Amino acid sequence: xxxxxxxxxxxxxxxxxMCTNPLEDYFxxxxxxxxxxxxxxxxxxxxxxxxxxxHDRLYLIGIDGCLSNGTSAFxxxxxxxxxxxxxxxxxxxxxxxxxTIRLPYGNRLDYDHGEYGSSFEYDLMIEVSKGVITSTTIxxxxxxxxxxxxxxxxxxxxxxxxxxxxQETQGDLFL
Amino acid sequence: xxxxxxxxxxxxxxxxxxxTTHRIREPRKHSSTLKALFHSSPRHRIEWKERLLxxxxxxxxxLFVVVVWPYALYKYLxxxxxxxxxxxxxxxxxxxxxxxxxxxxxxxxxxxxxERVYDPLGSVPDLPFGHLNSTWNTFLHKxxxxxxxxxxxxxxxxxxxxxxxxxxxxxxxxxxxxPGAFFLTLNNETWPSES
Numbered sequence: 001x002x003x004x005x006x007x008x009x010x011x012x013x014x015x016x017x018m019c020t021n022p023l024e025d026y027f028x029x030x031x032x033x034x035x036x037x038x039x040x041x042x043x044x045x046x047x048x049x050x051x052x053x054x055h056d057r058l059y060l061i062g063i064d065g066c067l068s069n070g071t072s073a074f075x076x077x078x079x080x081x082x083x084x085x086x087x088x089x090x091x092x093x094x095x096x097x098x099x100t101i102r103l104p105y106g107n108r109l110d111y112d113h114g115e116y117g118s119s120f121e122y123d124l125m126i127e128v129s130k131g132v133i134t135s136t137t138i139x140x141x142x143x144x145x146x147x148x149x150x151x152x153x154x155x156x157x158x159x160x161x162x163x164x165x166x167q168e169t170q171g172d173l174f175l
Numbered sequence: 176x177x178x179x180x181x182x183x184x185x186x187x188x189x190x191x192x193x194x195t196t197h198r199i200r201e202p203r204k205h206s207s208t209l210k211a212l213f214h215s216s217p218r219h220r221i222e223w224k225e226r227l228l229x230x231x232x233x234x235x236x237x238l239f240v241v242v243v244w245p246y247a248l249y250k251y252l253x254x255x256x257x258x259x260x261x262x263x264x265x266x267x268x269x270x271x272x273x274x275x276x277x278x279x280x281x282x283x284x285x286x287x288x289x290e291r292v293y294d295p296l297g298s299v300p301d302l303p304f305g306h307l308n309s310t311w312n313t314f315l316h317k318x319x320x321x322x323x324x325x326x327x328x329x330x331x332x333x334x335x336x337x338x339x340x341x342x343x344x345x346x347x348x349x350x351x352x353x354p355g356a357f358f359l360t361l362n363n364e365t366w367p368s369e370s
Contacts, residue, residue: 025362025363026306028359028362029307029310029359029360029361029362030307030309030310031310054296055295057294057296059296059298085306087300088298088306091296091298092298092299092306093292093294093296093298093299093305093306095292095294095299095305095306096305096306096307096360098361098363099363
């Protein structure tokens with residue numbers, strides 16, 4: 001299995017890769033799956049969803065993918081939100097989704113060729129119930145137990161590490 | 176020698192036929208715009224192993240078909256036959272609502288009033304079950320005489336994969352007390368640490 005392109009989530013003024021596919025749950029519940037064209041072995045589902053969290057609610061705001069036209073074996077067209085949610089071209093509230101969203105963050109610790117198998121320094125875990133965010137947890141993957149940190153402290157630690165590296169490099173330049 | 180060349184020629188012809196039918200049956204997977212998009216994306220990296228695999232596997236497969244075309248043709252016909260005559264799924268591969276999963280009987284009005292979805296940004300239809308409304312209506316049309324609607328909840332373990340938490344509503348024949356068609360509102364895969 002090939003490592004798959006993640007979804008994209010805009011959350012707290014940052015863009016994250018999202019290793020969860022809430023739209024697949026929608027297709028499961030409706031029993032209808034649009035005929036997305038698989039354009040790459042790294043994108044078996046045939047689309048990339050763009051998501052945003054506004055006031056603790058999960059919204060789908062875009063979709064990148066191609067739909068098979070059905071009239072000819074060689075034709076396809078770009079998918080839009082309205083193809084899946086008629087009457088909602090710009091934003092869809094993901095009320096059907098209950099589960100955990102995983103947002104990997106920081107340096108990659110281990111590469112796994114399986115779907116979303118790679119591990120990173122941190123995982124921001126967002127619990128969602130019927131489209132509403134109920135809790136968030138930061139999981140640090142370098143320690144065996146779950147540890148709670150605030151996102152701001154994690155960012156500070158990473159930025160200070162990067163600043164330290166930059167200082168060391170500059171110091172080397174002057175040697 | 177002429178027979179050997181004829182054999183290889185038939186093998187090459189078989190390769191051309193198989194490739195052509197495959198291209199006709201499968202939709203075009205790459206558009207020029209998308210190819211450019213993916214190739215320009217910094218996230219798109221083709222591992223050298225994949226490149227090596229593609230440069231070896233495809234020519235080897237073509238050579239295999241040309242040399243062993245009777246077997247390749249036989250396998251292709253078997254696959255075609257299976258596509259047109261799929262094996263019916265066994266009962267443990269598909270979920271069905273059991274009497275033990277049923278919770279309570281409800282009227283349509285009760286269900287629709289409690290399953291109204293609210294969104295302050297107006298990104299959901301003001302209908303029962305929101306974006307799942309049409310699926311709900313399709314489910315209601317399946318109701319027959321003596322059918323009542325019950326809510327249900329189940330933790331279903333398929334043959335492959337982890338347990339799936341399913342919640343929804345099912346049509347139950349009141350005379351036989353037998354659940355039938357169902358409508359899902361939750362279909363959540365749970366992992367061993369969560370169940």
